[in-house]
Amino acid sequence: MGIWILNGLTVDVNNVQAKKHILIENDKIAQVVDAASGSTPQTEGHEVIDAAGKLVTPGFIDMHVHLREPGFEHKENIATGTRSAARGGFTTIACMPNTRPVIDTVDTVNYILDKAATEGVIRVIPYGTITKNQLGRELTDFAALKEAGVIGYTDDGVGVQSAQMMKDAMALAASMDMPIIAHCEDDTLVVGAPVSEGSFAKKHGLKGIPNESEAIHVGRDILLSEATGVHYHVCHVSTEQSVRLIRHAKQFGIKVTAEVCPHHLVLSDEDIPGLDANWKMNPPLRTPRDVQAVIEGLEDGTIDIIVTDHAPHSEEEKAKGMMLAPFGILGFETAFSLLYTKFVLTGQWTLGFLVDRMTQKPADVFGLPYGTLEVGRVADITIVDLETEREVLKDEIVSRSKNTPFIGWKLQGWPVVTIASGKVVYS
Ligand code: DOR
Ligand code: ZN
Numbered sequence: 001m002g003i004w005i006l007n008g009l010t011v012d013v014n015n016v017q018a019k020k021h022i023l024i025e026n027d028k029i030a031q032v033v034d035a036a037s038g039s040t041p042q043t044e045g046h047e048v049i050d051a052a053g054k055l056v057t058p059g060f061i062d063m064h065v066h067l068r069e070p071g072f073e074h075k076e077n078i079a080t081g082t083r084s085a086a087r088g089g090f091t092t093i094a095c096m097p098n099t100r101p102v103i104d105t106v107d108t109v110n111y112i113l114d115k116a117a118t119e120g121v122i123r124v125i126p127y128g129t130i131t132k133n134q135l136g137r138e139l140t141d142f143a144a145l146k147e148a149g150v151i152g153y154t155d156d157g158v159g160v161q162s163a164q165m166m167k168d169a170m171a172l173a174a175s176m177d178m179p180i181i182a183h184c185e186d187d188t189l190v191v192g193a194p195v196s197e198g199s200f201a202k203k204h205g206l207k208g209i210p211n212e213s214e215a216i217h218v219g220r221d222i223l224l225s226e227a228t229g230v231h232y233h234v235c236h237v238s239t240e241q242s243v244r245l246i247r248h249a250k251q252f253g254i255k256v257t258a259e260v261c262p263h264h265l266v267l268s269d270e271d272i273p274g275l276d277a278n279w280k281m282n283p284p285l286r287t288p289r290d291v292q293a294v295i296e297g298l299e300d301g302t303i304d305i306i307v308t309d310h311a312p313h314s315e316e317e318k319a320k321g322m323m324l325a326p327f328g329i330l331g332f333e334t335a336f337s338l339l340y341t342k343f344v345l346t347g348q349w350t351l352g353f354l355v356d357r358m359t360q361k362p363a364d365v366f367g368l369p370y371g372t373l374e375v376g377r378v379a380d381i382t383i384v385d386l387e388t389e390r391e392v393l394k395d396e397i398v399s400r401s402k403n404t405p406f407i408g409w410k411l412q413g414w415p416v417v418t419i420a421s422g423k424v425v426y427s
């Protein structure tokens with residue numbers, strides 16, 4: 001028995017929209033029929049999902065998430081994290097290795113893959129760390145980690161402080177045709193600051209994280225990428241300076257790609273309502289000028305893709321206040337609706353643009369065979385209600401943690417059915 005999804009609205013990168021019927025058989029897309037042709041498919045013996053008036057897209061792909069397992073299961077685990085992702089319409093997620101132990105051995109990669117297969121509901125692809133224990137001192141065994149199934153190397157959570165270490169990592173990764181994914185942060189420029197340099201920090205007498213702490217690494221790593229030929233991917237771009245450097249690098253044909261998070265597109269430091277750590281993340285919310293720059297960067301292709309940096313932390317941890325609470329906010333369950341409401345409903349972006357940056361484009365950047373509705377591909381499909389406005393309610397959050405600044409926001413564009421590898425995993 002297969003599943004027919006009838007009369008859904010599809011959209012491509014050029015925003016060409018069409019009504020389609022889609023048949024899923026086993027875990028694959030078996031047929032895509034143009035509904036305008038007039039022929040109604042034979043649905044007998046199949047499950048039918050009526051998608052009339054709803055958007056039907058490839059399942060969303062999030063290349064930057066924190067699932068916290070192993071080691072921090074009080075914040076999230078693979079079971080809760082993948083369910084939270086499924087609620088957000090995601091069917092493939094790439095998890096960051098800053099767990100405990102960190103993902104720096106084959107055993108830990110296997111642990112993640114086993115857990116994901118038995119307890120997860122969507123596809124989980126791990127990253128391995130660049131350095132052992134993320135200490136920045138010694139490279140991990142890139143070849144063994146690749147063989148075990150990592151999709152790239154990153155010390156996300158911290159920056160690689162030594163340029164020589166980063167250069168060695170890039171040279172090794174390049175020789176294996178693997179990407180380096182970088183959390184860009186120069187530790188000597190940020191000591192003890194919980195928010196960015198800007199009006200919020202001034203008002204509250206707080207030390208600020210300067211834009212240069214990010215951009216110095218971006219600039220350094222672009223040069224190292226040019227020298228080594230590696231595919232260099234910049235994490236969570238948040239500053240005007242980083243956008244400028246990446247734009248320039250791309251003009252020179254350097255193999256650099258970049259990502260941006262919904263919160264950096266929608267919020268500036270001026271939106272932070274008070275000393276509430278649910279507005280604390282790293283990189284921090286920057287100035288309105290930076291927000292404008294990352295929006296323009298995404299729009300002109302300087303920044304390639306949208307990721308959430310889903311970073312769950314417990315209520316106890318976030319209650320420690322702006323100075324002491326850990327950095328990070330949830331991302332999965334509000335990503336699409338936030339961007340749909342703020343950029344598509346306002347007419348700034350087409351629906352096709354937003355969908356592309358969360359599906360086909362991330363697949364292209366990382367060479368994944370997902371992110372499309374082509375016949376024969378794995379059936380990763382998300383159905384989205386574009387009409388209903390709903391409030392973000394804390395009680396409805398599926399993640400084990402609740403740390404998001406978006407509680408109470410009224411948003412439109414909610415995933416209503418998520419199908420991963422042909423199975424309904426959220427409805
Ligand atoms: O906000 C963040 N949270 N930024 C990071 O770099 C790490 C992440 C986390 O692991 O919580
Ligand atoms: Zn990071």
Ligand code: ZN
Nearest residue numbers: 096156157309
């Ligand atoms: Zn991260």
